[in-house]
Amino acid sequence: MKIVKILSLLLVSVNIYAAPGDTLRVNSHNETHWSWNGQYQDTVQFPSSGDFQKIRMHYVMGCPSGGCSEWDYKTNIEIWQPDGNNMDKYEIARIITPYAGNRDSSWKHEYIIDVTDYAPLLNGQQIVNAYYGGFQDGFTVTIWFEFIEGTPPREVLSVDKVYRSGAGGFKYGISSDPIENHLNKKTMNLDNNTESAKFRLVATGHGFGNDGGNPENCAEFCAKEFTLEVNNQPQFTNLVWKDDCGSEPYYGQTGTWVYNRAGWCPGSQAQIFDHELKPFLSGNTVALDVDWENYTYTSGSSFDPHYWIEAQLFQYGPSAYEVDADLDMILTPSTYDRASRYNPSCGNAMIRVKNQGSTDINSMKIEYNYSPGGMMEFDWSGTLNPYESVDIELPIKDEYIYSKGNQNIFTAEITQVNGQTDENSTNNSNHSYFEDVNVMPSTFVTKLKTNNNGQDTRMSLVRISTGDTILDYNNLSSNTEYFDTLNLDGGCYKLHVSDAAGDGLQWWANQNQGSGYLQLTNLGLPDQDSVFIEPLPTDFGNFYTYFFSVDYPVGGVGSIPNNVDDVVVYPNPTNDIFNVEVSTVKNGEYVIEIFSTTGAKVLEDRFSVTSIAKKNYSLEGFDSGIYLMKIKGPQSNHTKRIIKN
Numbered sequence: 001m002k003i004v005k006i007l008s009l010l011l012v013s014v015n016i017y018a019a020p021g022d023t024l025r026v027n028s029h030n031e032t033h034w035s036w037n038g039q040y041q042d043t044v045q046f047p048s049s050g051d052f053q054k055i056r057m058h059y060v061m062g063c064p065s066g067g068c069s070e071w072d073y074k075t076n077i078e079i080w081q082p083d084g085n086n087m088d089k090y091e092i093a094r095i096i097t098p099y100a101g102n103r104d105s106s107w108k109h110e111y112i113i114d115v116t117d118y119a120p121l122l123n124g125q126q127i128v129n130a131y132y133g134g135f136q137d138g139f140t141v142t143i144w145f146e147f148i149e150g151t152p153p154r155e156v157l158s159v160d161k162v163y164r165s166g167a168g169g170f171k172y173g174i175s176s177d178p179i180e181n182h183l184n185k186k187t188m189n190l191d192n193n194t195e196s197a198k199f200r201l202v203a204t205g206h207g208f209g210n211d212g213g214n215p216e217n218c219a220e221f222c223a224k225e226f227t228l229e230v231n232n233q234p235q236f237t238n239l240v241w242k243d244d245c246g247s248e249p250y251y252g253q254t255g256t257w258v259y260n261r262a263g264w265c266p267g268s269q270a271q272i273f274d275h276e277l278k279p280f281l282s283g284n285t286v287a288l289d290v291d292w293e294n295y296t297y298t299s300g301s302s303f304d305p306h307y308w309i310e311a312q313l314f315q316y317g318p319s320a321y322e323v324d325a326d327l328d329m330i331l332t333p334s335t336y337d338r339a340s341r342y343n344p345s346c347g348n349a350m351i352r353v354k355n356q357g358s359t360d361i362n363s364m365k366i367e368y369n370y371s372p373g374g375m376m377e378f379d380w381s382g383t384l385n386p387y388e389s390v391d392i393e394l395p396i397k398d399e400y401i402y403s404k405g406n407q408n409i410f411t412a413e414i415t416q417v418n419g420q421t422d423e424n425s426t427n428n429s430n431h432s433y434f435e436d437v438n439v440m441p442s443t444f445v446t447k448l449k450t451n452n453n454g455q456d457t458r459m460s461l462v463r464i465s466t467g468d469t470i471l472d473y474n475n476l477s478s479n480t481e482y483f484d485t486l487n488l489d490g491g492c493y494k495l496h497v498s499d500a501a502g503d504g505l506q507w508w509a510n511q512n513q514g515s516g517y518l519q520l521t522n523l524g525l526p527d528q529d530s531v532f533i534e535p536l537p538t539d540f541g542n543f544y545t546y547f548f549s550v551d552y553p554v555g556g557v558g559s560i561p562n563n564v565d566d567v568v569v570y571p572n573p574t575n576d577i578f579n580v581e582v583s584t585v586k587n588g589e590y591v592i593e594i595f596s597t598t599g600a601k602v603l604e605d606r607f608s609v610t611s612i613a614k615k616n617y618s619l620e621g622f623d624s625g626i627y628l629m630k631i632k633g634p635q636s637n638h639t640k641r642i643i644k645n
Contacts, residue, residue, distance in 0.1 A: 020053070020150035020426035028143040033064050034075070034132035041080070041129045046145070048124040053150030053356075053427060054326075055122055057093060059111040060142040063103050070101025070254050072266040074133030074167050074206075074308065077143060079121040089129070090159060091310045092118050094202055097139055098248075098267030099255030109250055110337045111269060112329075115145070117198070117314045119156045122147075133167055150426050153324060153356035153387075155317035157191045162199070162288055162311040169206060169306030172219045173297030179307065185229075185289035194315040196278040198387075199228060199288060201311040203240050204270050205262025206303075213299030219307055220261055222295070229289040230280045238273045240307070246502035246541030249340045256509055258502050258541045262307070276387065288313070319386075324357035325364055325417045326427040328389065333410050333434035344435040345547045346492035347464045349394040351412050355384045356427070361417055368394055368412035371431075398465045398491045408434050437492075437547045438534075444522045446471065446484045448497075449505075452514040454478035456500040459518070464492040479514065485525070490551035495520075497536075498543040505538040518544075523626070523641070533595060533628040567631055573643035574619065581614045582631065591632040592617075594642070602627070609633070619644045 028042045059077065062068075076094040080087045093113045100107065115122065122145065130141050163183060170182040190197070203226070205219030216222040223241035227234050245265035246258040253266055263271040277286060290311065297305050331339045331350040342350065349368060355361045361384040369375045378394050394412070413429035414422060422428055450457050454476040461471040470493070471484060497518055499505065506515035520534040537544055568581040582590060592615070594603040602622060607615060619627070619642075627642045 022149040024050075024052075024147040024149070026145040026147065028128045028145070029130050029141050031062060031140045031142050032130060033140055034130075034134065034138040035064070036137065037133055037135055039129050039131055040141070041127055042143075043125065044128050045125050046122045047147060050147075050149065051151055052116075052119065052147045053152050053424075054114065054146075054148040055116045055119060056146040056148075057113045057115045058142075058144050058146065059093060059095060059113060060108055061095070061097065061111075062108045062140040062142065063100065063105050064138060064140055065105050066137065067105065068100035068103045068107065069097065069134055069136045069138055070099055071097070071134065071136055072099055072255060072257075073097045073136075074131070074204075075139075075141070076131050076167070078129045078131065079118065080127040080129050081121070082127075087127075089164070090118070090121055090161065090312070091164075091202070092121070094204065094270040094308075094310070096204065096264045096266060096268060096270065097134070098250050099253035099257055100139075100250075100267075101254040102252070108337075109267070112336065112338070113269065114328075116152065117156055117200075118159060119152065120159055131167060148427075151320045151424070153321065153326075154196065154319045157194060157315040157317055158313075160188060160313040160315070162186050162188065162313055163201075163290065163309055164311070165307065165309045167308055169308040172205070172207075172292075172305045172307055173214075173295040174304060175296065179292045183290040183292060183309075185232075185287055187285050187287050188313050190281065190284050190286060191315050192284075193317050194281070195318050196276065196316045197281060197286065198314045198316070199230075199275045199277055199311070200314065201226070201228070201238075201273045201290065201309065202270050203262075203273075203307050203309045204264040205240065205305070205307050207301040207305035209301040211300040214297050214301055214305065216295070218262075218295055218297060218301075219305035221259065222262060224262065224293040224295065226293065227291045228275060229287075229291065230277060231287050232289070234291075235280065236273075236275045240271065242268065242271055244542070246499075247341065247543065248541065249338050251341075251541050251544075252537060252539045254508075258504075258507065286313075319358035321357045321423040322359045323361070323417050323420065323422060324355070324424040324427070325361055325384075325414045325422055326354040326356045326424075327412060327414050327430045328352045328354045328427075330410060330412060330430055330432035331391065334432040335434055336432075341543075342545060344437045346396075346437045346549050347494050347547055348396050349410060349412070350391055351394060351430070352389055352391050353384070353414070354389040355386050357423070358386055359418075360385055363416075363418055364392075364414050365416035366392070366394065366412060367415050368410070371409040371411050396464065396492070408436065410434060437549055440488075440493075440520065440548045440550050441522065442488050442490070442550050443525060444486055444520055445525065446482075446486065446495075447517075447519040447521060448473065448482045449516045449518075450476050450478055450480050450482075451505055451516040452478050452512065453501060454480060457497065457505065457516065458500070459495070459497040461486075462494050462496075463489070464494055466491075488550045490549075492547065492549050495536075495546040495548070496543060497540075499541070502542050504540045504544075507539055521628075523628070533630075535595060567640060569629070569640050569642060572640075573645050575645050576620045577616055577618050578642060579614060579616045580629070580631075582609050582633075588633060591630075593630045593632075595628045595630070596625075 079090045208217045208220040228236040240263045250267040257266045329352040332345045364380045411431040459473040518536045592605045629640045
């Protein structure tokens with residue numbers, strides 16, 4: 001464990017030297033190898049003094065040297081506190097691994113999780129436990145915490161466990177052991193200084209299979225409700241069901257990732273149900289009781305259906321601010337893995353704002369820019385209740401992207417809240433780093449082929465700055481190719497393809513739908529100095545979004561992917577053997593991929609270039625016709641057309 005801070009300040013000096021907004025980093029697990037089911041612990045020294053307005057946990061999943069597991073397994077992060085001969089355990093985050101059998105040791109995926117409510121546990125020396133529920137090697141996990149100096153929005157007085165099943169779960173639908181036996185009413189004592197409280201429940205369903213005794217395929221694949229009673233009165237009802245698994249940011253998994261599930265998706269954080277209890281608090285106690293929807297299971301599952309449940313009560317002191325808008329995160333443009341469905345982007349920006357004050361927020365003035373470009377401004381209006389969040393779309397003008405330079409930094413700041421200055425200015429601004437989008441020529445062809453369920457596919461192309469719809473395909477025929485030759489004006493464009501069934505243009509688990517594809521190319525157009533083909537993903541679940549720009553000047557968002565220093569292919573046409581000669585001023589690794597005109601990859605090779613390199617390849621056994629070769633290098637990319645006689 002390490003603590004990283006400028007000038008290596010001692011923890012006892014935090015209050016003397018730290019300013020609001022400064023960040024203290026505390027490291028826990030560092031690429032810990034999850035090789036088999038078990039508990040993986042690290043002893044961590046958290047700050048024992050100081051005020052922190054926000055605490056974030058960074059959970060980075062990766063692959064060991066042999067690659068990742070092909071199965072979805074339970075994982076969670078807990079704080080363990082010795083209590084005599086026992087351990088007092090508190091879950092602070094739960095994530096289910098993706099089906100990642102197609103990933104190697106270079107793959108990483110980061111989750112950023114707000115754990116401010118666990119401040120009383122993230123204090124002094126603690127045991128951080130990273131549980132892995134897999135029976136296969138495996139994954140790696142890296143954990144670090146980000147403590148942001150400043151007055152907390154409301155002091156967390158305590159974290160109390162209400163229900164805790166552990167990873168083995170509470171069995172569901174079994175008459176001899178009903179789940180209600182484990183979710184009985186709990187009377188919780190309140191601190192004398194408690195002014196508000198929050199109930200949190202995290203539940204994920206596991207176990208499935210039906211031979212007639214499990215008609216709804218519980219508990220993994222059935223949607224069930226629970227009701228929270230507060231002081232003997234039903235107050236909140238929630239559905240334990242993730243209905244967006246086909247939109248999971250890590251798509252193209254090797255298992256049944258697109259199927260919706262009870263409280264989780266492969267690769268996602270578990271569903272969290274939070275309920276503010278301040279209106280129901282009076283006296284020194286509060287009674288909490290969870291009632292789960294009834295179900296009867298007799299047989300069929302590979303193991304008994306169960307819900308992994310953790311419920312907690314957070315107690316708070318008084319709110320520090322009445323008006324406090326927290327610009328929590330920039331979703332686009334950004335490089336954050338969990339926002340990768342919408343990035344890289346040259347389209348409208350998206351920010352997440354949380355109300356950390358005690359009163360509603362009804363309006364905000366937001367200023368933003370691509371540093372060091374010109375400033376833009378947006379006025380938001382609506383209703384944002386205390387301690388809730390909202391995602392806000394910020395319109396972007398093309399000319400501001402043109403002038404951004406090459407820093408790739410986006411900055412946003414809330415300058416007014418409810419028509420006045422925010423009481424807490426230390427959390428009003430944020431920034432993100434982002435990747436460039438590809439720059440396309442003004443003229444190219446879109447080529448869409450539908451699968452056996454063409455009616456499920458829809459594709460649109462929109463110019464961001466004007467909102468003009470260039471293409472809008474829907475109600476399509478099956479197994480049909482659709483071509484459009486585009487002549488586009490300069491600007492940013494959004495290409496969006498969706499599938500109503502949630503399983504993309506092709507998916508291994510639904511062979512009956514056949515396969516389709518989507519490409520961008522200038523193949524077949526006259527007067528082309530260089531031929532390119534851009535095959536877009538087909539195993540995308542619910543949708544795929546591709547932003548690109550046209551005719552940006554030098555220093556704009558991206559670079560046209562066709563200027564490797566020098567690439568020569570000969571002989572071309574060829575009967576079989578051909579040579580590729582690459583010369584460059586930037587040494588490094590190059591990747592060559594060869595595709596058929598249907599987008600199928602037929603060959604891939606990697607090699608290092610120092611000034612110049614020559615490779616030869618064979619097309620023996622391949623059909624006569626046109627092939628597209630993509631060359632990717634450290635400096636730029638290029639595409640060549642190869643003709644086999």
